[in-house]
Amino acid sequence: MTREILLARRLLEAVVDPDAPLAAVEAAGVELAEVSLRLGRPGGRLPVDTFEGLAAEDLSLSAWLLLLEGCAAGEPEMPHAILEALYLGYSDAALRFRLVQGALAHPDTRERYSAALKSQPEPDSIEYLPDSWPRQRLAALANLAKSGEAEEAIGVEQALQELVLYLLQDGSDAARALAAAAVAPDDAWRRPAHAVAARVVRTADPDLSGYGLPFGRARI
Secondary structure, three states, rough: OOOOHHHHHHHHHHHOOOOOOOHHHHHHHHHHHHHHHHOOOOOOOOOOOOOOOOOHHHHHHHHHHHHHOOOOOOOOOOOOHHHHHHHOOOOOOOHHHHHHHHHHHHHHHHHHHHHHHHHOOOOHHHHHHHOHHHHHHHHHHHHOOOOOHHEEEEEEEEHHHHHHHHHHHOOOOHHHHHHHHOOOOOOOHHHHHHHHHHHHHOOOOOOOOOOOOHOOOOOO
């Protein structure tokens, strides 16, 4: 565990503890802000130089979300393995959405996608999109679908629909590009997610001129 997170783990958990008294939460928040200031990050954010050596079980989901949603440009992105473990470990849709949204909200991730989409605004495959944990999740589903096992194929259909809905709800450039690329290939297991995306996108943007622009090649 990194020195910064080791020092602040108690405070992180206290700040996000839903059962803690308000006074205790406020006191932990003040102390966390002081630790952040001493470590060179004013504003109450905990600077993380590396996530090396950390595993999903080292912090609660709420503490991980606090770190994920507070990342700044130039700071390391949360490891895919941690995000994957958290996503698969919790079935709550609101929490899963926050993991997807938080992963794509990192300033460095957004910058990578912005640069990529200038040359390929309507991606028809995730191969053309930069690395990110949601992209890795989509690739994992594709590999699972190719396994040929009927029971798993049904599972990936549902998993893809769920993930595409999170991406559509996020609505960022990166999220919409990933959703479009995920439903563009004409594979049987992708068709239910394609139908879901078509209803949402055509309702929001019938002309595919704004929100729906990345879905041109997906034939929404």
